[in-house]
Amino acid sequence: MPTKNMIQALNSAMDVVLDRDDDVVIFGEDAGYFGGVFGATQGLQKKYGLDRVFDAPINEAAIVAMAIGMSAKGLRPVAEIQFADYIFPGFDQVVSELSRIRYRSAGQFTTPVTIRTPCGGGIRGGQTHSMSPEAFFTHIPGVKVVMPSNPYDAKGLLIASVESDDPVIFFEPKRIYNGPFNGVPDAPLTSWATHPKGEVPDEHYTVPLGKAEIVRAGSELTIVTYGTLVHVAQSAAEKAGIDAEIIDLRTIVPYDMETIAASVNKTGRVIVAHEAPRTSGFGAELIAQIQEECFYALEAPVARITGWDTPYPHAHEWAYFPGQERFIRTMKTVMEA
Amino acid sequence: MPTKNMIQALNSAMDVVLDRDDDVVIFGEDAGYFGGVFGATQGLQKKYGLDRVFDAPINEAAIVAMAIGMSAKGLRPVAEIQFADYIFPGFDQVVSELSRIRYRSAGQFTTPVTIRTPCGGGIRGGQTHSMSPEAFFTHIPGVKVVMPSNPYDAKGLLIASVESDDPVIFFEPKRIYNGPFNGVPDAPLTSWATHPKGEVPDEHYTVPLGKAEIVRAGSELTIVTYGTLVHVAQSAAEKAGIDAEIIDLRTIVPYDMETIAASVNKTGRVIVAHEAPRTSGFGAELIAQIQEECFYALEAPVARITGWDTPYPHAHEWAYFPGQERFIRTMKTVMEA
Amino acid sequence: MSTQQSRFHVPAPPFRPGDEPDFSNLDLQKAGEAKRPDPLIEGFETRDLALGLIGVLDHNHQAVGEWDPKLSPEAMREGLSHMVLTRIFDDRMLKLQRQGKMSFYMKSLGEEAISVAAAMALRDSDMLFPSYRQQGLLIARGRHLVDMMCHCISNSRDNLKGRQLPVHYAWKEGNFFTISGNLGTQFPQAVGWAMGAAMKGEDQVTASWIGDGTTAEGDFHNGLMLASTYRAPVIFNVVNNQWAISMYQGISKGEAPTFAAKGLGYGLASLRVDGNDFLAVHGATQWAAERARKGGGATVMELYTYRADAHSTSDDPTKYRPKTEGQIWPLGDPIERLKQHLIGLGEWDEKRHQALETEMTALVTKAYKEAESYGTLHDGPLAPTHSMFEDVFAEPDWRLRRQRQDLGV
Amino acid sequence: MSTQQSRFHVPAPPFRPGDEPDFSNLDLQKAGEAKRPDPLIEGFETRDLALGLIGVLDHNHQAVGEWDPKLSPEAMREGLSHMVLTRIFDDRMLKLQRQGKMSFYMKSLGEEAISVAAAMALRDSDMLFPSYRQQGLLIARGRHLVDMMCHCISNSRDNLKGRQLPVHYAWKEGNFFTISGNLGTQFPQAVGWAMGAAMKGEDQVTASWIGDGTTAEGDFHNGLMLASTYRAPVIFNVVNNQWAISMYQGISKGEAPTFAAKGLGYGLASLRVDGNDFLAVHGATQWAAERARKGGGATVMELYTYRADAHSTSDDPTKYRPKTEGQIWPLGDPIERLKQHLIGLGEWDEKRHQALETEMTALVTKAYKEAESYGTLHDGPLAPTHSMFEDVFAEPDWRLRRQRQDLGV
Ligand SMILES: Cc1ncc(C[n+]2csc(CCOP(=O)(O)OP(=O)(O)O)c2C)c(N)n1
Ligand SMILES: Cc1ncc(C[n+]2csc(CCOP(=O)(O)OP(=O)(O)O)c2C)c(N)n1
Numbered sequence A, B: 001m002p003t004k005n006m007i008q009a010l011n012s013a014m015d016v017v018l019d020r021d022d023d024v025v026i027f028g029e030d031a032g033y034f035g036g037v038f039g040a041t042q043g044l045q046k047k048y049g050l051d052r053v054f055d056a057p058i059n060e061a062a063i064v065a066m067a068i069g070m071s072a073k074g075l076r077p078v079a080e081i082q083f084a085d086y087i088f089p090g091f092d093q094v095v096s097e098l099s100r101i102r103y104r105s106a107g108q109f110t111t112p113v114t115i116r117t118p119c120g121g122g123i124r125g126g127q128t129h130s131m132s133p134e135a136f137f138t139h140i141p142g143v144k145v146v147m148p149s150n151p152y153d154a155k156g157l158l159i160a161s162v163e164s165d166d167p168v169i170f171f172e173p174k175r176i177y178n179g180p181f182n183g184v185p186d187a188p189l190t191s192w193a194t195h196p197k198g199e200v201p202d203e204h205y206t207v208p209l210g211k212a213e214i215v216r217a218g219s220e221l222t223i224v225t226y227g228t229l230v231h232v233a234q235s236a237a238e239k240a241g242i243d244a245e246i247i248d249l250r251t252i253v254p255y256d257m258e259t260i261a262a263s264v265n266k267t268g269r270v271i272v273a274h275e276a277p278r279t280s281g282f283g284a285e286l287i288a289q290i291q292e293e294c295f296y297a298l299e300a301p302v303a304r305i306t307g308w309d310t311p312y313p314h315a316h317e318w319a320y321f322p323g324q325e326r327f328i329r330t331m332k333t334v335m336e337a
Numbered sequence C, D: 001m002s003t004q005q006s007r008f009h010v011p012a013p014p015f016r017p018g019d020e021p022d023f024s025n026l027d028l029q030k031a032g033e034a035k036r037p038d039p040l041i042e043g044f045e046t047r048d049l050a051l052g053l054i055g056v057l058d059h060n061h062q063a064v065g066e067w068d069p070k071l072s073p074e075a076m077r078e079g080l081s082h083m084v085l086t087r088i089f090d091d092r093m094l095k096l097q098r099q100g101k102m103s104f105y106m107k108s109l110g111e112e113a114i115s116v117a118a119a120m121a122l123r124d125s126d127m128l129f130p131s132y133r134q135q136g137l138l139i140a141r142g143r144h145l146v147d148m149m150c151h152c153i154s155n156s157r158d159n160l161k162g163r164q165l166p167v168h169y170a171w172k173e174g175n176f177f178t179i180s181g182n183l184g185t186q187f188p189q190a191v192g193w194a195m196g197a198a199m200k201g202e203d204q205v206t207a208s209w210i211g212d213g214t215t216a217e218g219d220f221h222n223g224l225m226l227a228s229t230y231r232a233p234v235i236f237n238v239v240n241n242q243w244a245i246s247m248y249q250g251i252s253k254g255e256a257p258t259f260a261a262k263g264l265g266y267g268l269a270s271l272r273v274d275g276n277d278f279l280a281v282h283g284a285t286q287w288a289a290e291r292a293r294k295g296g297g298a299t300v301m302e303l304y305t306y307r308a309d310a311h312s313t314s315d316d317p318t319k320y321r322p323k324t325e326g327q328i329w330p331l332g333d334p335i336e337r338l339k340q341h342l343i344g345l346g347e348w349d350e351k352r353h354q355a356l357e358t359e360m361t362a363l364v365t366k367a368y369k370e371a372e373s374y375g376t377l378h379d380g381p382l383a384p385t386h387s388m389f390e391d392v393f394a395e396p397d398w399r400l401r402r403q404r405q406d407l408g409v
């Protein structure tokens, strides 16, 4: 089986959908000729032509709106927002339009748009190239929210997103584009080639939206997370020698509460983790639902590992990022509670 | 003591700050000559002149940005966004700019802006005049979020917001502009004149940001809420004959966890309630923090009473709005759990 | 400009309540004077059209000049009939709103030519992205009055299942996009649709409408900018009815000479048109559609008119403008002008006009009777309550299913 | 325009890697030709200036025409010196970035006149809202190199406490606003500041800068629209360096004849200026500042130039444009042109120029030595870790205090 890093897997997913469906079009800032600042669309304009893969003006609101119009017309646009930090000029078109057109037209018009955008810190991007804004999108009725943690899922989830008739905001944790990350700042880069999920078929396949994956089975503690932190959690569990069950949500909305509840009912102890700021982060939603459904199984308060309620600082990036150390500390606290 | 409805109280607050501080300026769509579509700024242009109170073009991003520039220059702008549903074109200027200028300039520039905006349903406004988008703003480090539930607080909190050196998003639950609302759709309108919090001094006073108020003391159950639902909760408690302690947050960020925890530790049972959609609503944050701090005091899962995860439908407004009936049902469930 | 010191400046309208309005020094280009260039002219070269005023019907109600679409009397009578119906429909709906039959209403009084003439100049297959004040498009495209009413009173037959505020229509079979309550969002969406049509090799044109106040929104720019980049086959209509709720057009126009001139900076064809002149709107729309269909890209069209009634059922215009302003508005009334033109041609008379009004009134009355038989917002029946959980996604997820259960519907 | 069918269209640059770039048919107005109207001209009347090109230095390096600011030789030498220092500073920072001393860097190679001449034409009390490519403003306003470097290497003396990516300076004493990583947001903010100045009765002018690609953003429109409405004393600089990372200017310009022309639709004074001509930038900025200070409102100024190096340390431009494009760019190099002008006047020579370069290089080297003594991003010391919890609010609330405790700092 060929190995791919996450960028290559995403590129392969777009190649597959462009090839199978003439209605798929791809655009974004620098996404055409250049192939994107991270290279995710590299080679696609050359292969499919300027009509299918093209550059878009620097205006994220216009990019989302154009995708809406195209999708209502019958296309399946895949729009790239260069960094998740820059999605906010387009937020109104997501909240007020993209998410609601099916609803407000009672199904007459639909908007099967996929918005891809790199998120997260750990690459010294400073406060405007490091955000994890997924929680904002989880509060919008009518959009699905996805964040893969590895190349295999990235490709399968992206194809599923493009093929979905619902709009999907597809977050790509850029820190792990080139390899998994254990959450130790100075750790040497590991490559996806050495990871089982680095094996990515060239063909079409999907990973279903709405289904979490248990990436580590365990009995003492449940960790619910997604994106880069899946790997940090795994490394921390190994290092701490705690038999944690680690759930990679993959799809954030709708989240797979069945898988979460089954695990929590088994372990009785839970940590939810994300890189975004703590207050009103998606961890809060998970906790609210977990305590509602598994109250009597809980043996300790559900703990949150999150970014702080500050912008993502450039120089103190590693004091902000929830790394291995913070995971281990919190795991111990929860086990002792 | 003079009585005022909420619009009059807000108007009086602006009158006071305009009078005391030459740096206060007020603007918004229709906010100048006309005095705002709800009349909150009525008479102020006439009294203070076109230089202090004026109309703004229909562009919410520009309104926020202009406020930012003015505030950095040393003014204290109070900007009105006509409906909270229309704040999203300005979301980027809030997330990426307003909230961060103090931080990213290490205190060299500050942005003491107050953004007032009417929110919430119950007035047959349909999906674009009914939103309660406060949760989005609670996830942004660097902005404070306020929502009063009565005229006295409205005036005191608005003055405190304008005088605060931090940016404040000030939500006004428009359903209760003219009188408290018990959450029963066909109930006759009651006036603020009959409510103790309808007594509003003409002079300057403040209600401190960050301090909740216990609007009903009780021993059996804690209800944490804000805005319109404070009144619905009160009416439901009376009707159901449950001795609920009702906490009106008043400031949503930073929320008054001390008051909440003290109450929860006493009652052991909790409901959090808001009108906004459930998933990732602010209730989730409250629950996450409550279970963290009061885990061992909790006798039942914390329940959420919220809007549904749909847009606010026009015709089925009352099936969406969390009214008295839904409160009573949930209170009983929590008491029986 | 002769000021010598920087001062804070806020534009103010010429007249406020209490003032005697007077438009006698409004300097408008005369009907028939504007030249009609080839529709494939370079956009930036349309400067004179952006600053002038395209008119066809002169003060004697005669059709003059190059922009006359030379419609047949039948076509003009059809236009007249649609406009009359639109106005009578609006009047009835307003009354019904006052009677509590619906929650909200917005009339298009004085602006009927803008939508009706555009609908007639476009093909039925052309796509429309309107705002809330172009009900004439629906009328002209033959939407059933009963269906329009069922939406407005949010009853069991509302094709939007009661989810939208009245007048926020959506009608896919009529190529009429779902109207947003959020101003301006449809402009860049219309470009996306138009790009899609071009990608698919279709010759469909897309037209969109916003108001003068809405040109201030970022989405106005977003739409024009996108169309300028991708040369999209789209018509951007700016309905300059002088008012945006209580704010006069100067608040959004600023120092711009006209709203049409805002298109020039994007290199788009830019026209200013007498919006109360049915023939001018028709001729200009035809021109813009031809330009779009032939690959010339977008046109920005300012339709100069006057909002003759309140903004909506929620405001009282006498609070912010003189009551008589609309009456003395120099461009007159679009129905009256087309009617007089037809009479001048000997193709119409007062009696037929009265008969038309009577007929349309009866149509509206009959339609409302039927519509009400399917329910009203106040008394029901509405769409089934559980339908409020549908169409959030293609399929409801576990959260929506559970919430529906919670509500017990 | 001669197309006859609507087709999907995406603008493409004239040259891509592998092509032989050739600008010989770039039709640019000659230096000295543009007329200089009174600064209080009506904005819309500046059409010729928006389509032309204001230039002062001709191909013989002589100053010609009405826009010549007639600077003293001292002033020009000062400008030259600031530009040389800016370039040497950039070069050194780039090298240090390559050595891992900082995380990121962005040069302004070829664009030095744009910032230096503007800073010199404005008063020090005028307010600046720049983008990330106007380091020349800081140099010309005399910011200490050590302070600039301490920010870039995020050390213990970084006045931004390590919170911002390198080159995202903020310097309040220098009236230099905090640079945002989010493109374009500063344009409408600058208007707010300018309005504030006007409200306070000050004659301060506010100037802001964005790139050609950024004109596509809604905030470009938002800024111009606000300034047009409130007649704010602001100068909107659009640095058209032909590229926005990998996208050529056509993607944001679309069918517009020039970027300057985008200002006309707002009725703002609109100028297109040779951005590689120090004297033209100076003269035009002076004109715009006079206009603003006298109450004439805003000016949009396109500065026509070429981004002579990579976008930032994160991209390789040979992947998307011919390597030689910058070398054959017809407007030459701003330093070389001012230098030759001074030599032509007998006010400068090659020897002095070399001495200047040597002196500036030494300055930069010395400054870096000092800066490094306060730490580097890689090896520290940084600002104290607990400082990351400060300045979120005026006072940290309980959440921030607790989070700081959690982190143990
Ligand atoms: C984004 C947004 N902001 C504000 C509003 C509130 N609003 C509704 S209509 C209106 C005035 C629009 O004026 P104009 O564009 O001139 O259209 P007209 O009503 O005159 O047809 C305003 C401010 C809104 N609906 N959406
Ligand atoms: C809102 C936003 N979108 C996208 C980006 C990513 N980005 C950074 S610089 C840049 C190109 C800007 O080009 P231009 O405006 O021409 O300025 P130049 O770099 O040429 O000076 C892009 C797309 C950003 N910083 N902010």
Ligand SMILES: [Mg+2]
Residues within 6 Å of the ligand: C211, C212, C213, C239, C240, C241, C242, C243, C244, C245, C307
């Ligand atoms: Mg209007």
Ligand SMILES: [Mg+2]
Residues within 6 Å of the ligand: D211, D212, D213, D239, D240, D241, D242, D243, D244, D245, D307
């Ligand atoms: Mg550029």
